[in-house]
Amino acid sequence: MKSFENIDVKSVREAVSLLQKFHQQKKSAAVVGGGSEYLQLMKDHVVEPDYLINLKSIPGLDYIKEERGGFRIGALAKLVEIEEHPAVREKLLILSSAAGEAASPQIRNAGTIAGNLCQRPFCWYFRSSNFTCLRKGGQVCYTVTGDGRFHAILGAGPSYIVHPSDTAPALVALGAQIKIAGPTGEKMIPLEKFFVLPSVDYKRENILNPAEIVTEIFVPTPKAGSKGFYHKVRERLAWDHAIVAVATIVESSGSVVRAARVVMGGVAPIPWRAAKAEEFLRGKRIDEATAKQAGEIALEGAKPLKDNVYKVKMAQDLIQRGLLASA
Numbered sequence: 001m002k003s004f005e006n007i008d009v010k011s012v013r014e015a016v017s018l019l020q021k022f023h024q025q026k027k028s029a030a031v032v033g034g035g036s037e038y039l040q041l042m043k044d045h046v047v048e049p050d051y052l053i054n055l056k057s058i059p060g061l062d063y064i065k066e067e068r069g070g071f072r073i074g075a076l077a078k079l080v081e082i083e084e085h086p087a088v089r090e091k092l093l094i095l096s097s098a099a100g101e102a103a104s105p106q107i108r109n110a111g112t113i114a115g116n117l118c119q120r121p122f123c124w125y126f127r128s129s130n131f132t133c134l135r136k137g138g139q140v141c142y143t144v145t146g147d148g149r150f151h152a153i154l155g156a157g158p159s160y161i162v163h164p165s166d167t168a169p170a171l172v173a174l175g176a177q178i179k180i181a182g183p184t185g186e187k188m189i190p191l192e193k194f195f196v197l198p199s200v201d202y203k204r205e206n207i208l209n210p211a212e213i214v215t216e217i218f219v220p221t222p223k224a225g226s227k228g229f230y231h232k233v234r235e236r237l238a239w240d241h242a243i244v245a246v247a248t249i250v251e252s253s254g255s256v257v258r259a260a261r262v263v264m265g266g267v268a269p270i271p272w273r274a275a276k277a278e279e280f281l282r283g284k285r286i287d288e289a290t291a292k293q294a295g296e297i298a299l300e301g302a303k304p305l306k307d308n309v310y311k312v313k314m315a316q317d318l319i320q321r322g323l324l325a326s327a
Contacts, residue, residue, distance in 0.1 A: 075114035121161035242266035274298035
């Protein structure tokens, strides 16, 4: 691991100011909360910052507050706290389920919600120091001709990474917003607009600028008549990213769908929202045939690689299962 300087900041303003200063000095700096993922990338020489800005020293950034209309979750709230929070379990069950599916118990006790959303790509070529891939400044995405078993089937190219966050699909399905602090102040945007496709910029996963950090997530309380579902398929039971994950929310009046959200993880470089499937479901009664057709619509346009064709059927089946459970 390259030597670096650790800085314990006392406020968000101090963190932003330091990030801005180091960027102007052309120094590499990164922020860490739980730090479990980023430190591993440093050990593997995938990232080599000059400075680490430790956000854990900022007091009061680990809150989970229920208020009128929803929940405010501080960037440093731990995954285990979200998983076990009584009000979150009662009113945002798919978020609690998603947080509980992330990594291992040890990592959930250290990992934060902001860290889970800002993870670097799940791709063994990117995470290996043996390959200078497209995402690390090289000229080639090795997945195209290499081993792409767990890589993207939707929204890919020129990079075929998948976004590894477990909480992101659930939060996008819930219509969450994310607060970002920077040199010009704070801004709140829909979480769905936080992530960046490789076709827009293949060197980044989100819209954060060098001097910006995530400070809060706002999750609106689902409307009456809503029911959610989250399920993740992985190769190993513990400490593994999703091969395919699906978050569904169905808002019904009687047995008729008023609105639906279908968001997939593990299939695209960003949490992938199936807007056409959502539109198809509106005004319908969900049964086996309707749920099956929605799954097929959601995977229209999928372009699997030679090793991950199986993901198409797996995602379709999970969507069908999720919609029937949410109806």
